[in-house]
Amino acid sequence: MPHQDEPTTSVVRETHHVEALIIGSGLSGIGAAVTLRNAGVRDLAVIEKADDLGGTWRDNTYPGCACDVPSALYSYSFAPNPEWTRAFAGQPEIRAYLRDTAARYGITPLIRFGTEAIRAQWDPGAARWRVETNRDHYTARFLIAAAGPWHEPRLPDIPGLADFPGEVFHSSRWRHDHDLTGARVAVIGTGASAVQFVPAIQPRVGRLHLFQRTAQWVLPKPDHYVPHAERRLLRRFPAAQRALRNAEYGALETLGLGFRHPSLLRAVQKLGSLHLRATVKDPRLRRALTPDYTLGCKRLLLSNSYYPALTRPNVSVHATAVEAVRGSRVVGADGSGADVDTIILGTGFHILDMPIAGRVLDSDGASLDDHWKGSPDAYLGTTVSGFPNAFVLLGPHLGTGHSSAYMVLEAQLDYLAGAVRHFRAAGWTSMDVRPEVQAAFSAEVRQALSTTVYNTGGCSSYYLDVNGRNSFSWPWSTGRMRRRLAEFDPEAYTATSENSNRLL
Structure with missing residues (x-):
């Protein structure tokens, strides 16, 4: 113990105020940062618990690791890559592509590496998210959960x-x-x-x-192999x-x-x-x-x-x-x-029970996990009632068994950009999807899933949550997904106004 005359030291955590805070720097987080900057949000930060970006393509380095989606489709539409050396790219090339894209669009300097989100809670009085990390604190107008579903390994409970x-x-x-x-x-x-x-x-x-x-x-x-002439x-x-x-x-x-x-x-x-x-x-x-x-x-x-x-x-x-x-x-x-x-x-990941869901809390301290009770749910796979100004990327209901994660992500990013632009133009301080709107969408999805191979194929898969419900899959085409998320729908939300701070 220090002598009573010696000064004691304590950790002083700085608080950063940003308009948008993105959790995760994989393909979702990088895409969200580019999208938000294009939508006019200049004051944003990306927090990443690891010491490098890349998400699942940073973590998975096992021998033979490669994509099972064709290379030309496994990339951002705004950042095409003519340099893929294989029709189905390997992990090192995909990771390099994400690094290059983040650097080219000025995202890398915005990433706070070694910074893990411990707790994020909505403050209704300030109409902001208060986020505690292992380093500093943040407040943010918008919170974007981009931790991804193929991130945390699932370890089997095997005796011995x-x-x-x-x-x-x-x-x-x-x-x-x-x-x-x-x-x-x-x-x-x-x-x-x-x-x-x-x-x-x-x-x-x-x-x-x-x-x-x-x-x-x-x-x-x-x-x-993609020949040099083709590239x-x-x-x-x-x-x-x-x-x-x-x-x-x-x-x-x-x-x-x-x-x-x-x-x-x-x-x-x-x-x-x-x-x-x-x-x-x-x-x-x-x-x-x-x-x-x-x-x-x-x-x-x-x-x-x-x-x-x-x-x-x-x-x-x-x-x-x-x-x-x-x-x-x-x-x-x-x-x-x-x-x-x-x-x-080779036991997979926490797909529908993502650890981030236990760390994002509503104003009363109930987490996404508490709300979902084992069955993740979100309006258009993106916003959750009770969690204003928050967006979940590659969220529930949006998984496909046939297409690229980039197709799903970019549909969501279009919706995110539309939401932020409308939010600013309307002078909102908060927006929360109406519970009845979310419930209606979920019922529509469940009905459509009932005849798909995901639900009728006779297997048990990670598409099914702990309650036996398919909370993962999108039951229609990705074209329909893109059309459905192409325009932000303000009538689906309860909002507070900047001028009157009243419900709209």
């Missing part, structure tokens, strides 16, 4: 896992310092990440045990790049029609079956890898190397969930097991 004597890590927290050469590896989970990293690590591990709770539909991936063409003629983007968009929207009318997916499902049959000759292994649900019910996966990797002599597929870990042995629910020295978790 914590006592495993070897190495355990999630695919999004890859241990590059851990040499897998000759290792005995158990992979738990067979989702989008595992489909990419399993073929990448299979040649160098000694033994690989894949524990598969549910078989996945895996289609061939039309990936290829030169796209660089010289921007119209050619727009045409490529539009062609890829049209192809994916055609696939999306089948997601809304599952009977149309028979031909695509047949392709998946043929792909499996052509690459897996062992009938027993092929049966284990054959899904028992309609294609599209779970996230659609693309790979040319996943099935071949599973046929290699050093790979064993355990078509079972993991029941427990007992010492160095991973034990399946069917009684099978494997002695291993490394466990890699």
